Amino acid sequence: LPEVDFALLCREWRRDDNLPPDIVAVKVLKESASREAEEDFMREVDIMSAFRHTNxxxxxxxxxxxxxxxxWMVFEYMPHGDLAEVLRCNENLVTPSVIEKPHNSIKYESLLSVALQIAAGMQYLAGQRFVHRDLACRNCLVGTGLTVKIADFGMSRDVYTCDYYKIGGSRLLPVRWMSPESVMYGRFTLESDVWSYGVVLWEIYSLGKQPYYGQSNEEVVKLILQGIMLIPPEDCPQVIWDLMRSCWKTEPRDRIRFPEIYSRLKKAQEDAEESPIVSTLPFPSQQITSPSSTSTSSSSSSCISQSEHLPRPPGGYPIPNLSAKTVELLDSENYLLPQVPPASQF
Known part of the structure; x- marks a missing residue:
């Protein structure tokens, strides 16, 4: 996959002449790479060499x-690519047991396992005092048995161009996953990673939809700074929605921490094993067109329905003057309740 400053290749890697070769992913810095790219490359080597965790x-x-x-950097090979694409296209899932036949649905427990694995990896990174800055499903890779591992090859800025936006003279930024303080001040902390994890949960339970789909990057920046948040995906379990809201607190110090996120998800997993949930989340049999490859306009072709992507602001932000109609009422969690227009207006 040729990129601007590097190439990502798949190669055989022989660690021992007496053993069969392994398939690995190789990141190669191009000779034409900029000085900044070289520094980023070597910094990534230093960081990645210190990490040892299953996820x-x-x-x-x-x-x-x-x-x-x-x-060259040589990484373990994850045969099923990034999680965002796996969620959108269920034939990329490796084990038939993951897909519940004949209903062609991905089980609640499988989505919960994905969320739990990412939380475990982020808890480890937080314990190392490492701030990821770009946590998203596109930067999580999927291996056999729906094993999920956090990565950041830096390639997503080129592959998922619509997920990044340049604010002023800054570098391309993943604004749809960024906290208000990151957007406003360029401040990235463990708490801003927690915010991003909340958006990752939204991605997982929306089965790979782009956050704020139907809105341009410029519009998303305004929504975030005005305190406009995502609403829960359809059929999202209450425990997951509660976690999302805990990740999206206005004040960074009020946000939940990764150990608590992991603990809650682990409890939800144990509860699900004791009392299996009968219903499953719908998973389309056909590949969904990647939101990053579609228009970001707010036309009807780029979203499912107005009521499905109406945002809600948390308490503490001024209520913005948006075209979407809202009732002047705050619920017990200080979220503005959207007023769904009559069906004739869709």
Missing amino acids: ILSLIGVVLRDSGCSP
């Missing part, structure tokens, strides 16, 4: 050749 992508090694050749 963090493993750096196998680094190949440093002579001065005329670019360095």
